[in-house]
Amino acid sequence: xxxxxxxxxxxxxxxxxxxxxxxxxxxxxxxxxxxxxxxxxxxxxxxxxxxxxxxxxxxxxxxxxxxxxxxxxxxxxxxxxxxxxxxxxxxxxxxxxxxxxxxxxxxxxxxxxxxxxxxxxxxxxxxxxxxxxxxxxxxxxxxxxxxxxxxxxxxxxxxxxxxxxxxxxxxxxxxxxxxxxxxxxxxxxxxxxxxxxxxxxxxxxxxxxxxxxxxxxxxxxxxxxxxxxxxxxxxxxxxxxxxxxxxxxxxxxxxxxxxxxxxxxxxxxxxxxxxxxxxxxxxxxxxxxxxxxxxxxxxxxxxxxxxxxxxxxxxxxx
Numbered sequence: 001x002x003x004x005x006x007x008x009x010x011x012x013x014x015x016x017x018x019x020x021x022x023x024x025x026x027x028x029x030x031x032x033x034x035x036x037x038x039x040x041x042x043x044x045x046x047x048x049x050x051x052x053x054x055x056x057x058x059x060x061x062x063x064x065x066x067x068x069x070x071x072x073x074x075x076x077x078x079x080x081x082x083x084x085x086x087x088x089x090x091x092x093x094x095x096x097x098x099x100x101x102x103x104x105x106x107x108x109x110x111x112x113x114x115x116x117x118x119x120x121x122x123x124x125x126x127x128x129x130x131x132x133x134x135x136x137x138x139x140x141x142x143x144x145x146x147x148x149x150x151x152x153x154x155x156x157x158x159x160x161x162x163x164x165x166x167x168x169x170x171x172x173x174x175x176x177x178x179x180x181x182x183x184x185x186x187x188x189x190x191x192x193x194x195x196x197x198x199x200x201x202x203x204x205x206x207x208x209x210x211x212x213x214x215x216x217x218x219x220x221x222x223x224x225x226x227x228x229x230x231x232x233x234x235x236x237x238x239x240x241x242x243x244x245x246x247x248x249x250x251x252x253x254x255x256x257x258x259x260x261x262x263x264x265x266x267x268x269x270x271x272x273x274x275x276x277x278x279x280x281x282x283x284x285x286x287x288x289x290x291x292x293x294x295x296x297x298x299x300x301x302x303x304x305x306x307x308x309x310x311x312x313x314x315x316x317x318x
Contacts (some may be wrong), residue, residue, distance in 0.1 A: 177231015
């Protein structure tokens with residue numbers, strides 16, 4: 001008859017065994033099922049067993065593409081009188097008499113000297129005629145945005161600044177962060193360049209391709225975008241007729257919390273930790289139950305006689 005050794009009874013070295021085709025063996029099987037299966041059910045039913053989303057911190061690598069689209073609303077224009085400028089020759093040709101060529105300065109800074117740019121200082125001086133007064137602006141700047149700690153994610157993004165004032169101004173100042181906005185998590189590995197497309201079709205001869213409504217609407221169809229976030233713009237008044245209208249923008253590139261889809265092994269690791277944490281409790285409880293059952297012969301077992309040291313030595317010599 002085949003035997004199965006079932007347990008050590010404490011520290012006294014006594015062991016027990018049961019037949020493979022016995023009620024005690026069936027009891028051992030039931031105890032094993034009750035030990036290992038319920039922790040799995042408890043971990044699964046408590047939610048969060050499978051890690052569907054995770055996150056990490058990374059400062060993105062952002063570079064200004066020197067692509068600018070500017071519209072300025074003039075006082076008394078009623079939405080129709082405006083001036084503008086862009087870095088795209090085709091758009092400037094469409095502006096015609098409303099074109100104003102500005103003086104532009106853009107400087108990116110790496111404050112902590114880690115090889116990643118931290119902010120953009122943007123300065124624009126827009127010349128106006130003596131009779132023109134600025135009461136509103138719409139400014140669009142484009143960037144190259146890259147993440148590479150987990151997956152390599154590359155896209156072309158934008159910052160859109162819009163502001164107006166009831167009083168004609170001489171200068172507007174804005175300061176804020178270029179923040180990442182996700183509607184879905186990124187992948188945990190590989191290359192993702194699905195949004196590495198131009199925000200503005202700078203070669204198009206058609207006016208609708210430079211309409212800010214169309215540009216922003218198409219951009220917002222993406223699942224991953226950037227938005228300019230910060231306090232409201234500050235307007236300064238008192239522009240002399242010969243002075244240009246000044247736009248000053250400080251755009252910071254902050255450290256981001258990136259949401260991503262975990263890989264298979266990360267999901268298994270997270271689930272295994274939860275399962276083992278609950279399993280240890282069940283192992284302790286059912287080990288005590290098993291000792292009680294077999295020590296008190298609730299299920300019949302056969303003691304294993306201790307092996308004599310002398311006999312063991314002779315058997316070894318033979």
